[in-house]
């Protein structure tokens with residue numbers, strides 16, 4: 043049996059939805075994109091949504107819409123994919139890298155220490171589906187961009203994430219909570235920001251007065267997104283159920299499992315175990331056909347040669363992501379827990 047680290051769940055209805063658009067002849071950005079924007083905004087609870095080509099382009103437009111320019115600083119955590127760093131560099135601003143808390147999310151204390159007169163925004167990813175410390179971040183009084191690429195449907199104090207910052211971005215890459223293959227969205231309640239992003243997404247029949255991009259989504263991607271969105275509540279329920287099973291099975295062993303305060307509800311985009319022996323676990327799981335991964339390939343501060351990021355270093359050295367996604371069958375889950383428990387017993 044081979045259990046990949048992640049795999050999207052595409053069913054017959056998804057395929058029909060895409061085929062329908064392809065057969066219609068109207069395949070580029072059109073009515074389906076508009077419908078998808080409306081539905082995602084509704085799901086999260088935002089006034090406006092703008093669908094784009096990726097989470098990274100969503101971040102880029104979000105930064106530009108805040109008026110971020112050369113010399114401005116934008117705060118991001120070290121323990122995250124390089125998309126955040128790149129979107130800031132593309133906006134000609136300076137990424138300011140800060141450390142994380144033990145739950146892998148941005149440390150509000152580190153953010154506070156990094157603030158200065160050039161700070162124009164903070165990007166807060168809800169890592170692995172678990173909400174960041176939103177209250178403390180919002181109170182710092184700089185615009186917060188919520189990065190919900192991994193966390194659609196997660197809740198913070200009984201409210202869905204994506205409702206707390208000035209702008210929210212999503213990603214619909216193949217392995218995210220729902221997929222359009224590649225894709226993203228910007229969400230906001232601010233009509234000026236909405237208009238600004240809508241303007242910049244495309245160039246055709248538009249003025250030369252602002253910098254514009256071709257960041258559009260196609261209608262056949264939006265059709266897939268709409269079809270996937272109908273299953274999102276089920277996807278989340280299934281992810282939580284599998285996480286519950288893993289917790290039951292793995293708790294007897296000497297490893298650290300995800301722990302959540304009662305005011306946060308995770309969607310378990312990833313299931314992360316922490317152990318000094320993660321390399322051995324990964325290797326032995328691989329031998330059994332179970333693909334576990336480092337959830338972040340290299341922390342940004344290490345890439346840049348920066349020091350004194352104990353939280354991020356600790357996560358990098360100990361975190362291992364165990365496959366968890368709605369497509370996993372009962373049989374696969376049994377096989378996985380059986381083998382992983384056997385490995386944990388040996389080490």
Ligand SMILES: *Cc1c(COP(=O)(O)O)cnc(C)c1O
Nearest residue numbers: 096097098125167191192213215
């Ligand atoms: C995937 C991801 C992104 C980037 O999204 P793409 O669609 O791959 O460009 C940004 N932030 C986080 C937290 C992500 O997981």
